[in-house]
Amino acid sequence: MAGDKVKVFGMWASRFALRVEWALKLKGVDYEYINEDLPHNKSRELLQYNPVTQKIPVLVHRGKAVAESSVIVEYIDEAWGDGYSIMPRDPFERAQARFWAKFVEDKCLPSIYQVYFKTGEELQKAVIEVQESLRTLEEALKGKKFFGGENIGYVDIIAGWIPYWLHMIEDLAGVSILSDGNLPLINAWFNAFLDVEAVKEALPPKDKLYAFNRDRREKIISGELNYKR
Ligand SMILES: N[C@@H](CCC(=O)N[C@@H](CS)C(=O)NCC(=O)O)C(=O)O
CATH class of the missing domain: 1.20.1050.10 (Glutathione S-transferase Yfyf (Class Pi); Chain A, domain 2)
Known part of the structure; x- marks a missing residue:
């Protein structure tokens, strides 16, 4: 999936957003980071990508959004399945x-x-x-x-x-x-x-x-x- 554009909606002080960045860095995936102004001035894009909880982090990959940090980390491990392994194989x-x-x-x-x-x-x-x-x-x-x-x-x-x-x-x-x-x-x-x-x-x-x-x-x-x- 090399070359796919990846966006992370996060907030610089968020522990949850960090999980997503760590997973992407371990996989060697480049990403654009959108720093959200929480909690009262969220971007229209964030609300559109995560209308359910309206929380960061959100990962956007190939135009599709994934929310919840632990779910995103598992998604990253599977979507970039080659190379660094985050989840055990067994x-x-x-x-x-x-x-x-x-x-x-x-x-x-x-x-x-x-x-x-x-x-x-x-x-x-x-x-x-x-x-x-x-x-x-x-x-x-x-x-x-x-x-x-x-x-x-x-x-x-x-x-x-x-x-x-x-x-x-x-x-x-x-x-x-x-x-x-x-x-x-x-x-x-x-x-x-x-x-x-x-x-x-x-x-x-x-x-x-x-x-x-x-x-x-x-x-x-x-x-x-x-x-x-
Ligand atoms: N369980 C969620 C928690 C995410 C979360 O609490 N995000 C906070 C920032 S650290 C947030 O977006 N707060 C804004 C709000 O609740 O409106 C995850 O792991 O992704």
Whole structure:
């Protein structure tokens, strides 16, 4: 499918859009990135391509649109089936990858959000929940460098925002989640993942991301902004 025009509708600070960029970069696919002004000034094209949820990311390939980051990552793996493999080839391994990706989405992501915008006792409770969910996630890393094995794969892409975002969230909330050598496999994975060239290429500038999230967190805590993913 070389030469097909690919567009990504995203937003520079979005963890979900990053998944799409990482998958495309691993496959060596060129794309045009359309940075959306969320949430109130979405482009007409985005609304036309994703009328159902009206959310980013959306991938447009050969004029057809695919939405939902995890669905898009699987689509990319199949549409550019040659070369870099994101999903395991073996059906059992593929099922395992989907299982852990769902765990990240259903357990890790909500608990990390709680740390992002809770305070006081609720914040301390949220810290423990994140630690527990990451401890469980370590099961999937045993004996491996990445969730995908020697190279990054589906679960790495789905969970990949955590290494970059978690330390920022710790700083903003004034808590410590990864400390004293707890979660050694997760810690090692953070370093290995952030060292991958394709990963680094797509990451937003740290200062800009901190400033954006500091402001957003304050607005959510003060009630000025509704919590929304
Ligand atoms: N489950 C979706 C979540 C996408 C999502 O929450 N996108 C946010 C930006 S990070 C969005 O478009 N928000 C705008 C809105 O809700 O109107 C995915 O994985 O793609």
